Amino acid sequence: GAGVSQSPSNKVTEKGKDVELRCDPISGHTALYWYRQSLGQGLEFLIYFQGNSAPDKSGLPSDRFSAERTGGSVSTLTIQRTQQEDSAVYLCASSLLSGAGGGDTQYFGPGTRLTVL
């Protein structure tokens, strides 16, 4: 079946502009995760959605970052007033069950490479 898809694959924007990154999880997966991969920081966990529940936003790097998940499926990560340090690959993952205890396999999408000029 289809895996996790993300769009766009590449995004180049100017400093100060807003960007939206989209993630389509595997059909039927209730848990969805966002991560960021950068040279300086490695792979960082950003936010987790379980179904339609309100997420814990404490992992987001600043208040310029927000995320939502509509209908328990597609998710959008929005970065407002982008800065050069936001340049990174943004990865989305989904898993089938995922109670808060974890342990489910997370399946990753190909990522969106964001470049802020």
Place this chain on the structure above:
Amino acid sequence: AQSVTQPDIHITVSEGASLELRCNYSYGATPYLFWYVQSPGQGLQLLLKYFSGDTLVQGIKGFEAEFKRSQSSFNLRKPSVHWSDAAEYFCAPGGGADGLTFGKGTHLIIQP
């Protein structure tokens, strides 16, 4: 605080030689443990995972990992590497609401 250490940034091995990639973690309790591989231009792919039970876990592509509670380690091994194994390898404890905590990764280079 939860943390994971992959002490080797780069490892070079000859094709056909054995491989061991190290991973140490620091958690309040034994976490779920995962190894992922990222090939150039590819997404992250799960190699194997440990939940409980047998401490030696078998994965895809001939990889295995051994959980050692006393050493807080979850090292990845392969008896004979192939050129196609050249990639970045990440150890990742955790999961669930706290997400995965990824190590910095080990870059594996295969010499012919």
